Amino acid sequence: MLKPWDAKSAMQNADKTPVGEPATSKAAAKITGAVTGTVSAQVASMVAMAEQDCLAQQWAELRRDIDQALARVDAGSVGYCNICGDRITEGHLAAHPGTSFCAACAG
Numbered sequence: 001m002l003k004p005w006d007a008k009s010a011m012q013n014a015d016k017t018p019v020g021e022p023a024t025s026k027a028a029a030k031i032t033g034a035v036t037g038t039v040s041a042q043v044a045s046m047v048a049m050a051e052q053d054c055l056a057q058q059w060a061e062l063r064r065d066i067d068q069a070l071a072r073v074d075a076g077s078v079g080y081c082n083i084c085g086d087r088i089t090e091g092h093l094a095a096h097p098g099t100s101f102c103a104a105c106a107g
Ligand SMILES: [Zn+2]
Pocket: 081, 082, 083, 084, 085, 086, 101, 102, 103, 104, 105, 106
């Protein structure tokens, strides 16, 4: 694959192609390949950064949920709804272990 800086030399070499050769189409193919490769690398890099940002955000949210759950354990309020104060059913806790709301309030 051509590197981005090879596109200029590909254009310069296009003029040196013998008569009868489809110089412009060969040069264009080389340039297109270089540009496509560069864009693909940039897109791949952007996707990787977005995935890292997404994972970092998910970890931050998980960390926040754990901290809040530990605070509820310390306060002795585990299993009670933060909104209405009713006991959260075991079924709802089993389905949503980190919840701080009863099924009705979580609605
Ligand atoms: Zn509730």
